[in-house]
Amino acid sequence: DQQVKQNSPSLSVQEGRISILNCDYTNSMFDYFLWYKKYPAEGPTFLISISSIKDKNEDGRFTVFLNKSAKHLSLHIVPSQPGDSAVYFCAASSSGGGSNYKLTFGKGTLLTVNP
Amino acid sequence: DTAVSQTPKYLVTQMGNDKSIKCEQNLGHDTMYWYKQDSKKFLKIMFSYNNKELIINETVPNRFSPKSPDKAHLNLHINSLELGDSAVYFCASSPPSWGLPSTDTQYFGPGTRLTVL
Numbered sequence: 001d002q003q004v005k006q007n008s009p010s011l012s013v014q015e016g017r018i019s020i021l022n023c024d025y026t027n028s029m030f031d032y033f034l035w036y037k038k039y040p041a042e043g044p045t046f047l048i049s050i051s052s053i054k055d056k057n058e059d060g061r062f063t064v065f066l067n068k069s070a071k072h073l074s075l076h077i078v079p080s081q082p083g084d085s086a087v088y089f090c091a092a093s094s095s096g097g098g099s100n101y102k103l104t105f106g107k108g109t110l111l112t113v114n115p
Numbered sequence: 116d117t118a119v120s121q122t123p124k125y126l127v128t129q130m131g132n133d134k135s136i137k138c139e140q141n142l143g144h145d146t147m148y149w150y151k152q153d154s155k156k157f158l159k160i161m162f163s164y165n166n167k168e169l170i171i172n173e174t175v176p177n178r179f180s181p182k183s184p185d186k187a188h189l190n191l192h193i194n195s196l197e198l199g200d201s202a203v204y205f206c207a208s209s210p211p212s213w214g215l216p217s218t219d220t221q222y223f224g225p226g227t228r229l230t231v232l
Contacts, residue, residue, distance in 0.1 A: 034220070043119070043205050043223030089158065102171055103221060105158040
């Protein structure tokens with residue numbers, strides 16, 4: 001049962017343009033969402049997150065938008081740079097009390113930024 | 116100065132063997148995790164330990180046994196390896212959240228690629 005879905009396995013964008021990566025989720029208990037970036041032969045690296053009480057979070061060139069009613073979030077990268085080429089994972093968790101939160105990951109989207 | 120380290124990076128072994136993967140974090144975190152990324156690229160949590168105590172144990176065969184000698188280490192021992200165990204295994208850690216709503220960021224190690232022949 002895929003609770004976090006990234007339906008685009010790959011995305012190719014020209015340098016300087018906007019990259020938009022999409023993620024959908026099915027579990028309405030999720031209240032915290034994260035994007036991770038992964039280069040080959042490395043572990044995922046945290047990029048940006050958003051709590052369900054917000055609909056937008058911005059950090060430099062990266063902005064995450066959350067649409068709770070549609071159970072959809074997206075990551076915008078503007079402007080895209082060749083160094084952004086990596087696999088991007090969407091992840092979600094539910095607080096539900098306690099201090100340890102399980103992250104549920106999507107399958108990832110391979111972003112290629114062409115010079 | 117590596118934050119979360121795993122050894123070995125690559126592990127090739129025969130079916131039926133027993134192997135261990137080690138993980139160490141120097142971030143002072145209380146919680147550590149093991150994830151498996153299979154051939155379909157899904158990253159799925161296997162275990163989580165908080166202060167050496169098992170917190171999360173997903174549906175994982177009991178051939179997999181995590182061991183946490185102290186809160187900076189979480190090792191993964193696998194008995195009687197099977198072909199389907201071939202995957203990349205990631206260790207991760209996160210800081211304590213003191214019972215507050217989650218703002219946990221998990222920090223991942225570089226992964227161990229296990230190949231079972």
